[in-house]
Amino acid sequence: MTQPLADRIRPNKIEDVVGQQHLLGKGKILNRVLSSGHITNMIFYGPPGTGKTTVANIIASITNRTLHKLNATNASVKDIKEIISELDTFMGSNGVLLYLDEIQNFNKKQQQSLLEFMENGKITLIASTTENPYFYIYNAILSRATVFEFKLLTKENIMAALERAIQIAEQDLNHQHIVCGQGVINYIAETSGGDLRKAINTIELAIYSGDVDAQGNVHISLETVKECSQKKIINYDKDGDSHYDILSAFQKSIRGSDPDASLHYLARLVQSGDLISICRRLLVIASEDIGLAYPNAITIVKSCVDAAMQLGFPEARIPLAQAVILLATAPKSNAAIVAIDLAISDINNRDIGDIPLHLKDAHYSGAVKMGRGLEYKYPHSFKNNYVEQQYLPDNLRDAVYYTPGKNKMEDQISQYQHMIKKK
Incomplete structure (x- = not known):
């Protein structure tokens, strides 16, 4: 293959995009915008591998504006100035469509350099970000753009895309059959964390490391896929939005006296290795949500936290689980x-x-x-x-x-x- 399989399977039509039906389904907001042909400034926000770049590429294909693509991780003000220099030329006569990936990496000066041209319509901005735009993008940009949130793909979405990826891979292999063992597709979909790009990369690696029989067919076993996928990726960034989302769900589940949900979010935090955040949040919960209803809770939790800090992972998960179950099942009071x-x-x-x-x-x-x-x-x-x-x-x-x-x-x-x- 000359291109990664994840790029090869990108759909060219909105109808072929998997997931995001709350935006792209018939009659939904983004679908209506695209049908109208009037493209406005947009910010696509969501986790990796959920279709942000794919949708941006489709939008670019249906407009007659000159398309420029920049990635904010390595772009500079100079790159923006070069785009601006085209605006009064034949190339920019209909305006420019700028797709700016990872916009959260642009500083204030870089973002502000776009404002004048967004205002007069000479630049239509489609920006994507994995971080909460209301934290990382300046208000002047936000006020001139519409934020569309892309959600994690479901297991069914990913399984459908994997089947399509296998068909395309078979074409690249001169129609040799790719035979997936029992549970292979399901396992990849389950462990991809809603990230289609990760799922496609896993199946691509498995195809080229699978067993080839005498007829040239590729056989992919569950063991091979597990080797290729290694460890499930949890959507967690210690300094990002997902960090606070998980901690919020963690505390609210304990506050709501649901030990099972509390343990689920603890498991996410444990898998991320973020011991400090777990310990700090447990100490807060012991006073904020249990407090005087069970005054000894904070003493016990402090002991569990101290034990966890001394043990480190993986053993730290045990006293942490003890503290979580104690708090989730304890009587509650927010009087303090x-x-x-x-x-x-x-x-x-x-x-x-x-x-x-x-x-x-x-x-x-x-x-x-x-x-x-x-x-x-x-x-x-x-x-x-x-x-x-x-x-x-x-x-x-x-x-x-x-x-x-x-x-x-x-x-x-x-x-x-x-x-x-x-x-």
Whole structure:
């Protein structure tokens, strides 16, 4: 083959693109835009191998504008200036269509160099990115473009594309048959992580490392495919959008008391090797979502985290799983985070006033003359170690920050508070 199989199977028509039916299906938004023939500035956002480049190439083929392709990982302002120099020539008379791959790698100056020409329509930008555009692309570009999100391909999408890839590969092999053993196509689709490019690269490598029989047919076994695919790729970038998506799903599953989902997202994080993020998030969850409903949770989780940090992977997965199951099945209370956030909000948004004089430090010469600590009542000198007195500043004297949650532990807290404060 002169080209990689992944390039050879790229469809030339929108109808042949696998997946992305929420954008490309009949009557869907991107399909309607293409049918109208009016191509606007677009940003394609989604994981690798989901069809962004393929769709951009199809769009380029149906427009009569001069097509330029740049990859932001190695392009520069000079490359953009060369494209701009064409705009007033015959080549750019109908405007230029610029396909800019990995736009998140362009800095602010590079992105801004396109603005004027996007504004007057001389450049129509189709940009692709694997990172959340709202984090990595400047607002001036976003306001002039429509963001289309490409989703991970389903197992069925990938299996259909693999069958097509095998047919094309057979043509390149002079119609020799490629015979896939039981479970081969299913295994590749299952382990590709929704990335069609990875799936096609795996089958291509398997074709050229498979067994050839006397008739010249290529036989691909499940063992061969496993050797070619090595390890399943998880869509995870420690500094990218997927990092926060997985951590978010991880915490929300624990908060939702679903131990199975919690373990699933823990497994993703374990496979990525991101031990630090797991440990930090577990410590936060122990206070934010369990808190006073099970005060010992943070102590146990801290022990599990310490053990995991000392062990390292792969053994660290065991104490981490213990902590996750504990938190997911524990009673829940967010009273602590709600309380502190309310208190911080008052500090930021209200005139909080001064600390009451009777609470101020009185352990120095002259404090009495300044009225410090004169009316302070020492709680341990009273029944139940409690005496009513004002602790909040005058401006906040009626503020309530902590409201006990509805759980056994905080019910006991409420009862105790009621008991000592009743007159």
